[in-house]
């Protein structure tokens with residue numbers, strides 16, 4: 065690793081006043097790229113100028129990325145120039161397990177603090193690495209707010225100890241976020257959510273901005289290399305969208321780069337993944353140069369097809385029938401009756417929903 069290639073690129077300000085780069089590097093190998101490839105890509109990305117790295121315990125590569133980070137802090141730029149994020153996987157929601165997960169991420173990533181930590185999903189529902197789309201966890205349950213807040217409190221304690229700087233949520237919905245904002249001692253400052261031109265989530269995006277939560281856009285290119293379990297015949301391919309393609313032609317760039325220019329102009333922080341040096345460099349350059357015009361941004365608004373790619377069906381509980389239940393699409397959080405079916409769809413603010421959430425699993 066060579067020193068001195070730092071690229072000064074703009075940052076965004078979080079609610080607490082801290083700064084975060086406008087683009088980051090994803091590190092999920094999509095069951096396709098192993099930890100050696102992903103960590104080598106991370107080293108190349110840091111040399112190219114990336115300073116925000118989106119990690120997760122479940123990606124299985126934090127130890128290899130940690131070796132890269134340690135060398136980078138020594139040879140490329142000081143620790144304080146980086147924003148290193150990690151996530152607690154769904155099998156570690158119990159407070160003691162969450163603490164152990166963060167401690168392991170700290171050790172593996174070779175850092176004395178994490179800039180942000182997210183519960184990866186709001187459900188303690190597990191799937192084994194490499195699961196296929198039909199895999200289900202028989203112990204899976206709908207969202208239980210009290211349990212989630214137990215996890216959140218454990219993470220808050222790690223903030224108080226200086227091991228975590230900022231907390232974030234991931235794969236959340238407005239009803240769930242309303243509850244977290246109501247009950248959290250330390251509010252989420254970030255929300256990692258799927259965002260690309262064909263899936264713009266305008267209501268949740270607006271909700272986040274209105275509540276001082278910075279959206280982090282995952283799968284910003286439409287995740288063309290995602291695992292088979294996350295593919296279905298109705299999925300829209302962002303880089304083939306005619307509006308995206310036309311604007312790409314006008315700018316003489318790959319359509320993927322238009323997705324990133326759009327993301328940064330709209331206000332989310334995209335975290336594209338790649339193991340290919342040319343793509344990594346092009347992705348960073350795309351958000352620093354040649355911005356889209358207001359007319360192009362307006363045209364891209366019309367490409368929203370509500371096409372969620374990461375549907376999360378492997379996290380469904382016994383008795384649930386549709387992945388839509390994970391996303392509270394009717395504005396309510398499904399409850400659990402303990403007998404393998406959904407009890408009700410109730411407003412999170414209603415008394416019956418409060419009751420449903422209290423029932424033991």
Ligand SMILES: NC(=O)c1ccc[n+]([C@@H]2O[C@H](COP(=O)([O-])OP(=O)(O)OC[C@H]3O[C@@H](n4cnc5c(N)ncnc54)[C@H](OP(=O)(O)O)[C@@H]3O)[C@@H](O)[C@H]2O)c1
Nearest residue numbers: 090091092118282283284285286287289320336337338343
């Ligand atoms: N919080 C969550 O639950 C969650 C869920 C999903 C993802 N994430 C995070 O978000 C990151 C990014 O999402 P993602 O990996 O699903 O999807 P993505 O970034 O939308 O797509 C990555 C793929 O796009 C292709 N690509 C990258 N740059 C390109 C370019 N300049 N031109 C053409 N193709 C390009 C590469 O395909 P090839 O491999 O063919 O080169 C790469 O594998 C992940 O790595 C992870 O950190 C978080």
